[in-house]
Amino acid sequence: MPDRRDDVRYELALASRMLANEGVLDAFGHVSLRDPADPNRFLLSRSRSPLVVEPADILEFTLDAEPVRVPTERLFAERVIHGCIYQARPDVMAVCHHHAAAVLPFCIAGVPIVPVFHLGAAGGVSIPFWDQQDEFGDTNLLVAKPEEGRSLARSLGSHVAVLMRHHGATVVGSDLPELVSRSIFMCQNAVYQLQAQLLGKVVPLTPGETKLAGSLNALPNVVGRTWEYWSHRLAEAGRMPPRPAIRKAKSRPARRSAAKGKAARGKRTRS
């Protein structure tokens, strides 16, 4: 009988692969979820690129970023990013750390990302900058120590994302769909902002518009549409995560017919 825990692991692998497929994550970056059954635990994969994460790779950690079971596999050095944010922000249920090409130029030039289109308002009125150099001097720029994770969480404060100088960004959400759409829309916003600046000048949304548009990405109408769209693109690319073994047994006939073509596989993911 499939277990609720299996579903959660599958959804986390799916979100990881979706963000990789949409260009937010690459060889690096990671996505975590606070354990729905225990707010003092979070789920994160072993050290593996998000594009290839499987449900079976997902491990459980305490909020001190210690694995609950002794691991046999390598772990992400930066798992304190997740633990420290879950400690500091009880409202946060999901965290994504990434090095997306869209945000790196801002992380290098030190230019703030501001909301420039309605969906970009998902990043909030302002996104703080954190520079590891300020507090820790020269480092290898990984956020690997608890005090580095806590410093980053302080900089995040009550915002929905934080930019990390010379490194990338960390985004939070109240669930996986919100996290995924926020991360994607922030990247689109960054691309458009850079090009608007090249064209002339960047005119951001007003704070009032940002507040009103900021929750568009959480509307059921929008979540349904984006989740189907990104899932469909993931399935088109042949990148859906494998189902846990017990499910495989159940769905064997379906998979046999699905093997006939891309279209069929695309469909399966929408059912």
Added chain:
Amino acid sequence: MPDRRDDVRYELALASRMLANEGVLDAFGHVSLRDPADPNRFLLSRSRSPLVVEPADILEFTLDAEPVRVPTERLFAERVIHGCIYQARPDVMAVCHHHAAAVLPFCIAGVPIVPVFHLGAAGGVSIPFWDQQDEFGDTNLLVAKPEEGRSLARSLGSHVAVLMRHHGATVVGSDLPELVSRSIFMCQNAVYQLQAQLLGKVVPLTPGETKLAGSLNALPNVVGRTWEYWSHRLAEAGRMPPRPAIRKAKSRPARRSAAKGKAARGKRTRS
């Protein structure tokens, strides 16, 4: 027996997917067609990303953007864009609203898109700007109320497109092929205009050239070529809309052989 209405729904799903496949539409945006059998009705899909729209998703609306039959599915919040334009512009038979990456920088910087190459003349001599803020103050930037739709239609006036500040664009056409090519060529024009400005300066077509070149995209020679090309690319990507059930029965043998490879599928779409 296949119904003319089925053909119309299929063509609308095809145009939606084509525009998604060419990068004009993404998770968002929508394409509508005035009902060929009743100028006081228009056809638009339920709330779903254009890449995955199927003929069966297409519903009928009055020009007040009310569904003709009580819907069981979610509807687009912004369907008034379509209804208000069909009311104001009896010559318009098809409407596309999009957030294409190519036009967003112009929508943010407030820089006009001007015709910079012969095919870009499809956008006309000038494209007006509409800023929801002017008339409605702070909003979430969706065009969801009838008065917002009417305001947008007034700004469009007799032009072929209107840019929406911090949001995207809306394009009109006298049929689906004209709408599709106009939308694609406007995006190409925007990309080239931005890069020409980075290189030196933008020298637009003269008004005389724009008028003469503006109808190139409606020449039979050109429509035949572009429609085949965009259809072929859609088929190559495995993204053709499903045929209604009754058609499937008829074409079963053809589809069996078509399943052998991409090239075969590409061919099928041209027959």
Added chain:
Amino acid sequence: MPDRRDDVRYELALASRMLANEGVLDAFGHVSLRDPADPNRFLLSRSRSPLVVEPADILEFTLDAEPVRVPTERLFAERVIHGCIYQARPDVMAVCHHHAAAVLPFCIAGVPIVPVFHLGAAGGVSIPFWDQQDEFGDTNLLVAKPEEGRSLARSLGSHVAVLMRHHGATVVGSDLPELVSRSIFMCQNAVYQLQAQLLGKVVPLTPGETKLAGSLNALPNVVGRTWEYWSHRLAEAGRMPPRPAIRKAKSRPARRSAAKGKAARGKRTRS
């Protein structure tokens, strides 16, 4: 028995598709070849996007751009580009007219393309600009009249390419491989030149370097490598032109095994 003429048509369809697959051609643009058997004739497809051109689409024209046989299909309006250049330049055996995204910004801003890397020297020391407006005033920018074609050919002079204001480019070669590589390298050169200008300043090759590097793309070592590479990418994309019917009969067994996978198909094209 396969006919030499079939081979020629196949090679021309292959070159057209290669240039489309590499982003030089899109829905528009066309490639012609002077008839190897008769210098007063040239071969060009019927009006069809180069990505989908088949050997059977290739027709024969006099140098006045008149079809040798009464055509049953639509012809390109701009076939005078080819005829007028073959008349003016006996050394030219192949012509490509395109609207590549890489060159359009230069055609709009009026900024010359200069050789900025060794392979970009394939475009020669300088590439002239032709503006239809200068001689013909306001037009729809198509080069459709013999006098327009002759004017363009005069502007090309003894160069290897000519840029067309607000329109695109026309490139010539002494055979199809030279034409294909020149067209592709000119586009790469344009992209790098624009970005170098954004970074700082464009330092072109010296005239001496340009002359020495300008023939690199015709070295057997290089032609062999690029032709295999672009063919392989075309085959990977499932875009190889169909073989004429008589060939199909001969190669049936090979094709059966090739149907097993992409890799196999890739191989076939190299044999």
Added chain:
Amino acid sequence: MPDRRDDVRYELALASRMLANEGVLDAFGHVSLRDPADPNRFLLSRSRSPLVVEPADILEFTLDAEPVRVPTERLFAERVIHGCIYQARPDVMAVCHHHAAAVLPFCIAGVPIVPVFHLGAAGGVSIPFWDQQDEFGDTNLLVAKPEEGRSLARSLGSHVAVLMRHHGATVVGSDLPELVSRSIFMCQNAVYQLQAQLLGKVVPLTPGETKLAGSLNALPNVVGRTWEYWSHRLAEAGRMPPRPAIRKAKSRPARRSAAKGKAARGKRTRS
């Protein structure tokens, strides 16, 4: 029985294809490996695009860039790049010469690439520039003569890479994984640096940060993740090199099932 030499040839073909698949190499460029069994020899493919290199294409050369066995195939003109660097740098085990689109703008404008994000530190604190013109005057810009190769090696000095004016770059590593990740991260760094400059100004890492972050790409945790990720993407694209014949015999059953789909092929590469 599979031979250690076969494994080495396979790994070199794999690294070549990986770098092509990630956009560092295109029709041109080449990757070599110092012979693990004899430091006075190196392995390099015959003249062929790296995307299609097969283990059987890999030949052995002396450090004077002379083939150990009389070749029946064409050789790269620029193999002295590899030989001269192996002579000058006993610590170097692998060399990649490329014309990546990401670095060309820097090679044209003469602007130095500096480390702008943690992974970009893989290129070191500074990357020297070499201009063939300085010492050799007008050339065709190929590095084909021993004195040209020695000049380039002198310019490289003890750095990890050298930029070549109007031509490309050459990168070195202590093994293939380090070479591959350095080459890819340097290209990402160049793209982000250019965009950061357009946004505002480029703030590089401090020398201390560069030194500490510079070895991140050699950490086992990181090498494992990136190698799996780039291999997976190569397999997804159907571009894995063919296994030598003797291996084929052994793995026949595995390949038969792998032929069923992309996902299956992707998996195989990770086992």
